[in-house]
Amino acid sequence: MQALQFKQAVIRALHDAQLQTALDRGTTRGVNHRLAAMSATTDAAALRHQARLARERALNQLPALLEQLERNVLANGGHVLWARDGDELNRLVLELCQKHAVRRVVKGKSMVTEESELNHALAQAGIEVVESDLGEYIIQLAGERPSHIIAPMLHKTKEATAELLHRKLGMPLTDRPEEMVRFVRGVMRTKYLEADMGISGVNFAIAETGTIATVENEGNNRLSTSAPRVHVAVMGIEKVIATWEDYAILVQLLARSATGQQLSVYNNLMTGPRRPDEPDGPDHFYLIILDNGRGRIYQTEYAESLACIRCGACLNACPVYQNIGGHAYGWVYPGPIGSIITPLLRGLTQAPSLPFASSLCGACQSACPVEIAIPDMLLKLRRDLVQSAGNASLGWRLAMLLWRLGMTSPLLYRLGAALAGALTRLLAGRSGTIRQLPPPLNGWTYSRDFPAFSKGTFRERYRRRAQHAALRSHDHEPATSQRTRP
Ligand code: SF4
Incomplete structure:
Protein backbone atom coordinates (compact mmCIF):
# COMPACT_ATOMS: atom_id res chain seq x y z
CA MET A 1 0.00 0.00 0.00
CA GLN A 2 1.54 3.25 -1.11
CA ALA A 3 1.48 6.51 0.88
CA LEU A 4 -1.44 8.01 -1.03
CA GLN A 5 -3.54 4.84 -0.71
CA PHE A 6 -2.88 4.76 3.02
CA LYS A 7 -3.88 8.39 3.37
CA GLN A 8 -7.10 7.79 1.44
CA ALA A 9 -7.89 4.71 3.53
CA VAL A 10 -7.36 6.74 6.70
CA ILE A 11 -9.64 9.53 5.48
CA ARG A 12 -12.34 6.99 4.62
CA ALA A 13 -12.04 5.40 8.05
CA LEU A 14 -12.24 8.71 9.87
CA HIS A 15 -15.45 9.60 8.03
CA ASP A 16 -17.14 6.23 8.58
CA ALA A 17 -19.51 6.79 11.51
CA GLN A 18 -20.41 3.09 11.85
CA LEU A 19 -16.72 2.16 11.97
CA GLN A 20 -15.96 4.85 14.54
CA THR A 21 -18.73 3.54 16.82
CA ALA A 22 -17.51 -0.04 16.44
CA LEU A 23 -13.88 0.94 17.09
CA ASP A 24 -14.79 2.96 20.14
CA ARG A 25 -16.80 0.08 21.65
CA GLY A 26 -14.37 -2.67 20.68
CA THR A 27 -11.05 -1.11 21.65
CA THR A 28 -12.38 0.38 24.91
CA ARG A 29 -13.73 -3.02 25.91
CA GLY A 30 -10.43 -4.69 24.93
CA VAL A 31 -8.30 -2.28 26.94
CA ASN A 32 -10.55 -2.37 30.02
CA HIS A 33 -10.78 -6.15 30.10
CA ARG A 34 -7.02 -6.56 29.76
CA LEU A 35 -6.29 -4.03 32.48
CA ALA A 36 -8.79 -5.68 34.85
CA ALA A 37 -7.30 -9.13 34.20
CA MET A 38 -3.73 -7.97 34.64
CA SER A 39 -4.47 -6.05 37.84
CA ALA A 40 -6.14 -9.18 39.27
CA THR A 41 -2.99 -11.21 38.52
CA THR A 42 -0.49 -11.78 41.28
CA ASP A 43 2.78 -10.22 40.20
CA ALA A 44 1.80 -9.55 36.61
CA ALA A 45 5.17 -7.92 35.94
CA ALA A 46 7.01 -11.14 36.85
CA LEU A 47 4.67 -13.17 34.65
CA ARG A 48 5.34 -10.87 31.71
CA HIS A 49 9.04 -11.14 32.27
CA GLN A 50 8.84 -14.94 32.34
CA ALA A 51 6.84 -14.85 29.11
CA ARG A 52 9.48 -12.65 27.54
CA LEU A 53 12.17 -15.14 28.56
CA ALA A 54 10.14 -18.03 27.17
CA ARG A 55 9.89 -16.32 23.80
CA GLU A 56 13.60 -15.44 23.85
CA ARG A 57 14.45 -19.07 24.62
CA ALA A 58 12.38 -20.18 21.65
CA LEU A 59 13.87 -17.67 19.23
CA ASN A 60 17.44 -18.27 20.39
CA GLN A 61 17.20 -21.94 19.45
CA LEU A 62 14.62 -21.67 16.66
CA PRO A 63 16.25 -24.00 14.07
CA ALA A 64 16.90 -26.74 16.65
CA LEU A 65 13.38 -26.49 18.09
CA LEU A 66 11.79 -26.74 14.65
CA GLU A 67 13.76 -29.91 13.97
CA GLN A 68 12.76 -31.31 17.38
CA LEU A 69 9.12 -30.45 16.66
CA GLU A 70 9.28 -32.23 13.30
CA ARG A 71 10.83 -35.36 14.85
CA ASN A 72 8.15 -35.54 17.52
CA VAL A 73 5.20 -34.89 15.17
CA LEU A 74 6.49 -37.74 12.98
CA ALA A 75 6.91 -39.98 16.02
CA ASN A 76 3.29 -39.25 16.97
CA GLY A 77 2.07 -40.47 13.58
CA GLY A 78 1.65 -37.05 11.94
CA HIS A 79 3.31 -35.53 8.87
CA VAL A 80 5.30 -32.30 8.57
CA LEU A 81 5.44 -30.20 5.40
CA TRP A 82 7.50 -27.05 4.89
CA ALA A 83 6.34 -24.07 2.85
CA ARG A 84 8.70 -21.35 1.68
CA ASP A 85 5.91 -18.89 0.89
CA GLY A 86 2.16 -18.47 0.67
CA ASP A 87 1.89 -19.98 -2.81
CA GLU A 88 3.69 -23.12 -1.69
CA LEU A 89 1.45 -23.36 1.36
CA ASN A 90 -1.67 -23.18 -0.83
CA ARG A 91 -0.22 -25.74 -3.23
CA LEU A 92 0.50 -28.17 -0.38
CA VAL A 93 -3.03 -27.85 1.00
CA LEU A 94 -4.53 -28.38 -2.45
CA GLU A 95 -2.39 -31.51 -2.94
CA LEU A 96 -3.65 -32.85 0.38
CA CYS A 97 -7.23 -32.10 -0.69
CA GLN A 98 -6.62 -34.08 -3.86
CA LYS A 99 -4.94 -36.96 -2.02
CA HIS A 100 -7.81 -37.33 0.45
CA ALA A 101 -10.64 -36.53 -2.01
CA VAL A 102 -11.67 -33.47 -0.03
CA ARG A 103 -14.66 -31.43 -1.26
CA ARG A 104 -15.57 -29.51 1.89
CA VAL A 105 -13.28 -27.78 4.38
CA VAL A 106 -13.99 -26.10 7.71
CA LYS A 107 -11.30 -23.70 8.77
CA GLY A 108 -10.52 -22.30 12.20
CA LYS A 109 -8.94 -18.92 12.75
CA SER A 110 -5.49 -18.64 11.16
CA MET A 111 -3.61 -15.46 10.30
CA VAL A 112 -1.07 -17.44 8.28
CA THR A 113 -3.76 -18.63 5.87
CA GLU A 114 -4.88 -15.00 5.54
CA GLU A 115 -1.31 -14.25 4.42
CA SER A 116 -1.50 -16.90 1.71
CA GLU A 117 -5.16 -16.19 0.82
CA LEU A 118 -5.87 -19.89 1.15
CA ASN A 119 -9.66 -19.49 1.02
CA HIS A 120 -9.37 -17.96 -2.42
CA ALA A 121 -7.07 -20.75 -3.64
CA LEU A 122 -9.44 -23.44 -2.33
CA ALA A 123 -12.50 -21.78 -3.83
CA GLN A 124 -10.74 -21.51 -7.20
CA ALA A 125 -10.11 -25.25 -7.08
CA GLY A 126 -13.84 -25.84 -6.51
CA ILE A 127 -13.49 -26.76 -2.83
CA GLU A 128 -16.05 -25.32 -0.43
CA VAL A 129 -14.39 -23.67 2.55
CA VAL A 130 -16.28 -22.32 5.54
CA GLU A 131 -14.72 -20.29 8.32
CA SER A 132 -15.72 -21.81 11.65
CA ASP A 133 -14.79 -18.92 13.98
CA LEU A 134 -17.96 -16.88 14.43
CA GLY A 135 -16.31 -13.56 13.63
CA GLU A 136 -14.41 -14.98 10.67
CA TYR A 137 -17.61 -16.59 9.35
CA ILE A 138 -19.45 -13.27 9.45
CA ILE A 139 -16.52 -11.57 7.72
CA GLN A 140 -16.56 -14.30 5.08
CA LEU A 141 -20.30 -13.75 4.54
CA ALA A 142 -19.65 -10.02 4.16
CA GLY A 143 -16.82 -10.64 1.66
CA GLU A 144 -14.43 -8.64 3.83
CA ARG A 145 -11.06 -9.11 5.50
CA PRO A 146 -10.53 -9.40 9.28
CA SER A 147 -9.65 -6.06 10.84
CA HIS A 148 -8.18 -7.29 14.12
CA ILE A 149 -5.93 -10.19 15.04
CA ILE A 150 -8.25 -11.49 17.76
CA ALA A 151 -11.59 -9.88 16.97
CA PRO A 152 -11.82 -10.12 13.16
CA MET A 153 -15.13 -8.24 12.98
CA LEU A 154 -14.22 -5.49 15.42
CA HIS A 155 -15.06 -2.99 12.68
CA LYS A 156 -18.70 -4.08 12.66
CA THR A 157 -21.35 -2.98 15.12
CA LYS A 158 -23.86 -5.55 16.35
CA GLU A 159 -26.53 -3.65 14.42
CA ALA A 160 -24.60 -4.03 11.14
CA THR A 161 -23.98 -7.72 11.94
CA ALA A 162 -27.67 -8.38 12.55
CA GLU A 163 -28.56 -6.72 9.27
CA LEU A 164 -25.95 -8.84 7.42
CA LEU A 165 -27.18 -12.12 8.93
CA HIS A 166 -30.75 -11.16 8.14
CA ARG A 167 -29.86 -10.37 4.53
CA LYS A 168 -27.56 -13.35 3.86
CA LEU A 169 -29.10 -16.11 5.99
CA GLY A 170 -32.61 -14.95 6.73
CA MET A 171 -32.05 -14.59 10.46
CA PRO A 172 -34.96 -12.77 12.17
CA LEU A 173 -33.73 -9.27 13.04
CA THR A 174 -32.49 -8.90 16.60
CA ASP A 175 -30.09 -6.67 18.52
CA ARG A 176 -29.21 -9.43 21.00
CA PRO A 177 -25.73 -10.89 20.30
CA GLU A 178 -26.59 -14.18 22.05
CA GLU A 179 -29.50 -14.74 19.64
CA MET A 180 -27.21 -14.09 16.68
CA VAL A 181 -24.65 -16.54 18.06
CA ARG A 182 -27.30 -19.22 18.57
CA PHE A 183 -28.57 -18.75 15.02
CA VAL A 184 -25.09 -18.98 13.43
CA ARG A 185 -24.20 -22.01 15.54
CA GLY A 186 -27.21 -23.81 14.14
CA VAL A 187 -26.04 -23.03 10.61
CA MET A 188 -22.45 -24.08 11.37
CA ARG A 189 -23.22 -27.39 13.09
CA THR A 190 -23.98 -29.22 9.85
CA LYS A 191 -20.84 -27.80 8.20
CA TYR A 192 -18.58 -29.56 10.73
CA LEU A 193 -20.31 -32.87 10.18
CA GLU A 194 -20.15 -32.61 6.38
CA ALA A 195 -16.51 -31.46 6.19
CA ASP A 196 -13.77 -33.81 4.91
CA MET A 197 -10.91 -31.65 6.19
CA GLY A 198 -10.42 -29.26 9.11
CA ILE A 199 -7.77 -26.57 8.85
CA SER A 200 -6.56 -24.76 11.94
CA GLY A 201 -3.99 -22.22 12.95
CA VAL A 202 -1.52 -22.85 15.77
CA ASN A 203 -1.06 -20.68 18.85
CA PHE A 204 1.92 -22.63 20.15
CA ALA A 205 3.75 -25.74 18.95
CA ILE A 206 5.46 -27.48 21.86
CA ALA A 207 8.68 -28.96 20.54
CA GLU A 208 9.40 -31.41 23.36
CA THR A 209 6.30 -33.51 22.60
CA GLY A 210 5.28 -32.37 19.10
CA THR A 211 1.96 -31.02 20.46
CA ILE A 212 -0.08 -28.33 18.72
CA ALA A 213 -1.95 -25.90 20.98
CA THR A 214 -4.84 -23.67 19.99
CA VAL A 215 -6.90 -21.38 22.22
CA GLU A 216 -10.46 -20.25 21.55
CA ASN A 217 -13.76 -19.46 23.22
CA GLU A 218 -16.34 -21.00 20.91
CA GLY A 219 -15.36 -24.66 20.61
CA ASN A 220 -15.30 -24.29 16.83
CA ASN A 221 -11.62 -25.11 16.58
CA ARG A 222 -12.05 -28.26 18.63
CA LEU A 223 -14.85 -29.41 16.32
CA SER A 224 -12.97 -28.40 13.14
CA THR A 225 -9.92 -30.38 14.17
CA SER A 226 -11.65 -33.49 15.53
CA ALA A 227 -14.79 -34.11 13.45
CA PRO A 228 -13.34 -34.19 9.87
CA ARG A 229 -11.17 -37.16 8.89
CA VAL A 230 -8.16 -34.96 7.96
CA HIS A 231 -6.67 -32.21 10.13
CA VAL A 232 -4.18 -29.73 8.64
CA ALA A 233 -2.56 -27.33 11.13
CA VAL A 234 -0.73 -24.34 9.67
CA MET A 235 1.86 -22.27 11.54
CA GLY A 236 4.61 -19.74 10.97
CA ILE A 237 8.08 -20.89 12.00
CA GLU A 238 8.02 -18.56 15.02
CA LYS A 239 5.16 -20.40 16.76
CA VAL A 240 7.38 -23.14 18.14
CA ILE A 241 8.21 -23.05 21.87
CA ALA A 242 10.54 -25.27 23.83
CA THR A 243 8.64 -26.81 26.73
CA TRP A 244 5.34 -27.28 28.54
CA GLU A 245 6.59 -24.92 31.25
CA ASP A 246 6.87 -22.20 28.63
CA TYR A 247 3.39 -23.04 27.35
CA ALA A 248 1.96 -22.73 30.87
CA ILE A 249 3.33 -19.20 31.15
CA LEU A 250 2.41 -18.01 27.68
CA VAL A 251 -1.11 -19.38 27.58
CA GLN A 252 -2.01 -17.47 30.76
CA LEU A 253 -0.80 -14.21 29.31
CA LEU A 254 -2.34 -14.77 25.90
CA ALA A 255 -5.83 -15.04 27.40
CA ARG A 256 -5.38 -12.08 29.72
CA SER A 257 -3.95 -9.83 27.02
CA ALA A 258 -6.30 -10.85 24.24
CA THR A 259 -9.70 -10.97 25.92
CA GLY A 260 -9.10 -10.22 29.59
CA GLN A 261 -9.85 -13.81 30.62
CA GLN A 262 -7.83 -15.73 33.19
CA LEU A 263 -7.81 -18.56 30.67
CA SER A 264 -9.59 -19.09 27.36
CA VAL A 265 -12.64 -21.38 27.46
CA TYR A 266 -11.11 -24.01 25.16
CA ASN A 267 -7.41 -24.87 25.32
CA ASN A 268 -6.97 -27.57 22.68
CA LEU A 269 -3.86 -29.76 22.68
CA MET A 270 -3.35 -32.08 19.72
CA THR A 271 -0.60 -34.65 19.58
CA GLY A 272 -0.91 -36.47 16.26
CA PRO A 273 -3.92 -38.20 14.64
CA ARG A 274 -6.47 -40.42 16.39
CA ARG A 275 -4.89 -43.52 17.91
CA PRO A 276 -6.48 -46.99 17.52
CA ASP A 277 -7.87 -46.93 21.07
CA GLU A 278 -9.32 -43.41 20.81
CA PRO A 279 -13.03 -42.92 19.97
CA ASP A 280 -12.65 -39.72 17.92
CA GLY A 281 -10.18 -37.44 16.21
CA PRO A 282 -8.84 -37.20 12.65
CA ASP A 283 -7.40 -40.20 10.78
CA HIS A 284 -4.64 -38.03 9.30
CA PHE A 285 -2.71 -35.13 10.80
CA TYR A 286 -0.50 -32.74 8.84
CA LEU A 287 1.50 -29.82 10.17
CA ILE A 288 2.53 -27.22 7.58
CA ILE A 289 5.29 -24.86 8.71
CA LEU A 290 5.50 -21.60 6.77
CA ASP A 291 8.48 -19.29 6.40
CA ASN A 292 7.17 -16.55 4.05
CA GLY A 293 9.93 -14.10 4.97
CA ARG A 294 10.24 -14.94 8.66
CA GLY A 295 13.62 -16.63 8.19
CA ARG A 296 14.88 -13.40 6.65
CA ILE A 297 13.57 -11.32 9.58
CA TYR A 298 15.25 -13.78 11.96
CA GLN A 299 18.64 -12.74 10.57
CA THR A 300 18.07 -9.03 11.21
CA GLU A 301 17.84 -6.58 14.10
CA TYR A 302 14.05 -7.03 13.86
CA ALA A 303 14.11 -10.68 14.99
CA GLU A 304 12.40 -9.61 18.21
CA SER A 305 9.19 -8.99 16.25
CA LEU A 306 8.93 -12.79 15.86
CA ALA A 307 8.33 -13.04 19.62
CA CYS A 308 4.77 -11.76 19.07
CA ILE A 309 2.08 -14.15 20.33
CA ARG A 310 -0.67 -12.38 18.34
CA CYS A 311 -2.75 -11.32 21.33
CA GLY A 312 -3.91 -8.06 19.76
CA ALA A 313 -3.38 -6.00 22.94
CA CYS A 314 -1.17 -3.47 21.16
CA LEU A 315 -3.93 -2.84 18.62
CA ASN A 316 -6.52 -1.97 21.26
CA ALA A 317 -4.07 0.29 23.10
CA CYS A 318 -2.88 2.19 20.02
CA GLY A 330 -3.89 -2.59 3.96
CA TRP A 331 -2.88 -6.16 4.78
CA VAL A 332 -3.36 -9.03 7.21
CA TYR A 333 -1.65 -7.57 10.28
CA PRO A 334 -2.91 -4.19 11.52
CA GLY A 335 -1.93 -1.97 14.43
CA PRO A 336 1.52 -1.34 15.87
CA ILE A 337 2.84 -4.88 15.34
CA GLY A 338 1.38 -4.84 11.83
CA SER A 339 3.25 -1.62 11.12
CA ILE A 340 6.43 -3.61 11.79
CA ILE A 341 5.79 -7.02 10.32
CA THR A 342 3.94 -5.91 7.19
CA PRO A 343 6.91 -3.92 5.81
CA LEU A 344 9.28 -6.66 6.97
CA LEU A 345 7.33 -9.51 5.37
CA ARG A 346 6.26 -7.68 2.20
CA GLY A 347 9.15 -5.25 1.71
CA LEU A 348 9.62 -1.69 2.94
CA THR A 349 8.56 -0.15 -0.35
CA GLN A 350 5.23 -2.03 -0.22
CA ALA A 351 4.17 -0.31 3.01
CA PRO A 352 6.21 2.86 3.40
CA SER A 353 3.57 4.71 5.46
CA LEU A 354 3.07 2.11 8.17
CA PRO A 355 6.19 2.77 10.31
CA PHE A 356 5.01 6.41 10.46
CA ALA A 357 1.47 5.46 11.52
CA SER A 358 2.39 5.84 15.16
CA SER A 359 2.70 8.66 17.66
CA LEU A 360 5.42 6.63 19.43
CA CYS A 361 3.50 7.11 22.69
CA GLY A 362 4.59 3.66 23.87
CA ALA A 363 1.08 2.40 24.77
CA CYS A 364 1.73 -0.67 22.59
CA GLN A 365 4.87 -1.67 24.44
CA SER A 366 3.21 -1.16 27.82
CA ALA A 367 0.37 -3.45 26.74
CA CYS A 368 2.55 -6.13 25.12
CA PRO A 369 2.69 -9.30 27.26
CA VAL A 370 6.09 -10.23 25.88
CA GLU A 371 7.54 -6.72 26.14
CA ILE A 372 8.37 -6.23 22.47
CA ALA A 373 10.12 -2.88 21.90
CA ILE A 374 7.60 -1.78 19.27
CA PRO A 375 8.33 2.00 19.21
CA ASP A 376 12.04 1.30 18.97
CA MET A 377 11.56 -0.93 15.93
CA LEU A 378 9.21 1.59 14.29
CA LEU A 379 11.93 4.21 14.62
CA LYS A 380 14.49 1.86 13.08
CA LEU A 381 12.17 1.16 10.18
CA ARG A 382 11.77 4.90 9.62
CA ARG A 383 15.54 5.16 9.53
CA ASP A 384 15.72 2.32 6.99
CA LEU A 385 13.06 3.96 4.83
CA VAL A 386 14.88 7.30 4.79
CA GLN A 387 18.17 5.58 4.01
CA SER A 388 16.67 3.48 1.23
CA ALA A 389 15.04 6.55 -0.33
CA GLY A 390 18.39 8.40 -0.50
CA ASN A 391 18.31 12.07 0.48
CA ALA A 392 15.23 13.50 2.17
CA SER A 393 13.50 16.48 0.52
CA LEU A 394 14.96 19.97 0.89
CA GLY A 395 12.03 21.15 3.02
CA TRP A 396 12.40 18.19 5.37
CA ARG A 397 16.15 18.70 5.72
CA LEU A 398 15.64 22.41 6.42
CA ALA A 399 13.01 21.63 9.06
CA MET A 400 15.33 19.10 10.71
CA LEU A 401 18.19 21.61 10.66
CA LEU A 402 16.06 24.21 12.44
CA TRP A 403 14.87 21.58 14.90
CA ARG A 404 18.44 20.55 15.67
CA LEU A 405 19.52 24.16 16.17
CA GLY A 406 16.61 24.81 18.53
CA MET A 407 17.12 21.64 20.54
CA THR A 408 20.84 22.21 21.06
CA SER A 409 20.70 25.91 22.03
CA PRO A 410 18.75 26.90 25.20
CA LEU A 411 18.51 30.49 23.95
CA LEU A 412 17.06 29.52 20.56
CA TYR A 413 14.76 26.99 22.24
CA ARG A 414 13.34 29.71 24.53
CA LEU A 415 12.96 32.14 21.65
CA GLY A 416 11.30 29.53 19.44
CA ALA A 417 8.89 28.48 22.22
CA ALA A 418 7.91 32.11 22.89
CA LEU A 419 7.38 32.79 19.18
CA ALA A 420 5.41 29.59 18.57
CA GLY A 421 3.28 30.28 21.66
CA ALA A 422 2.44 33.83 20.54
CA LEU A 423 1.68 32.64 17.01
CA THR A 424 -0.64 29.80 18.05
CA ARG A 425 -2.52 32.09 20.45
CA LEU A 426 -2.91 34.64 17.67
CA LEU A 427 -4.26 32.01 15.23
CA ALA A 428 -6.53 30.46 17.83
CA GLY A 429 -8.15 33.73 18.91
CA ARG A 430 -10.67 33.60 21.75
CA SER A 431 -11.61 29.94 21.21
CA GLY A 432 -8.11 28.84 22.27
CA THR A 433 -8.07 26.23 19.49
CA ILE A 434 -6.88 26.34 15.91
CA ARG A 435 -9.32 24.65 13.54
CA GLN A 436 -7.01 24.74 10.54
CA LEU A 437 -3.27 25.31 10.46
CA PRO A 438 -1.83 27.06 7.38
CA PRO A 439 0.03 24.96 4.73
CA PRO A 440 2.25 22.98 4.92
CA LEU A 441 1.06 22.14 8.45
CA ASN A 442 -2.63 21.77 7.55
CA GLY A 443 -2.41 17.94 7.47
CA TRP A 444 -2.23 18.04 11.27
CA THR A 445 -5.63 19.73 11.55
CA TYR A 446 -7.31 17.60 8.89
CA SER A 447 -9.16 15.54 11.45
CA ARG A 448 -8.41 17.23 14.77
CA ASP A 449 -7.99 20.65 16.37
CA PHE A 450 -4.69 22.15 17.44
CA PRO A 451 -4.89 23.76 20.88
CA ALA A 452 -2.95 27.03 21.29
CA PHE A 453 0.13 26.83 23.52
CA SER A 454 -0.47 27.79 27.11
CA LYS A 455 0.77 31.27 28.13
CA GLY A 456 3.19 30.02 30.74
CA THR A 457 5.89 27.71 29.44
CA PHE A 458 6.76 24.46 31.19
CA ARG A 459 10.05 25.93 32.39
CA GLU A 460 8.28 28.95 33.92
CA ARG A 461 5.74 26.77 35.69
CA TYR A 462 8.46 24.44 36.92
CA ARG A 463 10.47 27.38 38.29
CA ARG A 464 7.39 28.87 40.00
CA ARG A 465 6.47 25.58 41.62
CA ALA A 466 10.02 25.10 42.86
CA GLN A 467 10.00 28.63 44.36
CA HIS A 468 6.63 27.99 46.09
CA ALA A 469 7.85 24.70 47.47
CA ALA A 470 11.01 26.35 48.82
CA LEU A 471 8.96 29.13 50.46
CA ARG A 472 6.54 26.65 52.04
CA SER A 473 9.28 24.50 53.49
CA HIS A 474 10.96 27.63 54.92
CA ASP A 475 7.66 28.74 56.58
CA HIS A 476 7.18 25.31 58.17
CA GLU A 477 10.70 24.90 59.46
CA PRO A 478 10.48 24.07 63.22
CA ALA A 479 11.60 26.88 65.53
CA THR A 480 13.71 24.46 67.57
CA SER A 481 15.89 23.76 64.60
CA GLN A 482 16.86 27.46 64.52
CA ARG A 483 17.88 27.36 68.15
CA THR A 484 20.11 24.36 67.68
CA ARG A 485 21.96 25.83 64.76
CA PRO A 486 25.52 26.78 65.53
S1 SF4 B 1 3.23 -7.21 19.63
FE1 SF4 B 1 2.78 -7.82 21.74
S2 SF4 B 1 0.81 -6.81 22.19
FE2 SF4 B 1 1.02 -6.78 19.95
S3 SF4 B 1 -0.03 -8.62 19.25
FE3 SF4 B 1 2.13 -9.17 19.50
S4 SF4 B 1 2.29 -9.98 21.60
FE4 SF4 B 1 0.33 -8.90 21.47
Missing part, protein backbone atom coordinates in the same frame (compact mmCIF):
# COMPACT_ATOMS: atom_id res chain seq x y z
CA PRO A 319 -4.47 5.64 19.49
CA VAL A 320 -3.90 5.30 15.75
CA TYR A 321 -5.64 1.90 15.51
CA GLN A 322 -8.43 3.21 17.77
CA ASN A 323 -9.18 5.84 15.13
CA ILE A 324 -8.51 4.17 11.79
CA GLY A 325 -9.26 0.47 12.48
CA GLY A 326 -7.55 -2.47 10.84
CA HIS A 327 -8.45 -2.25 7.15
CA ALA A 328 -6.59 1.03 6.64
CA TYR A 329 -3.31 -0.85 7.26
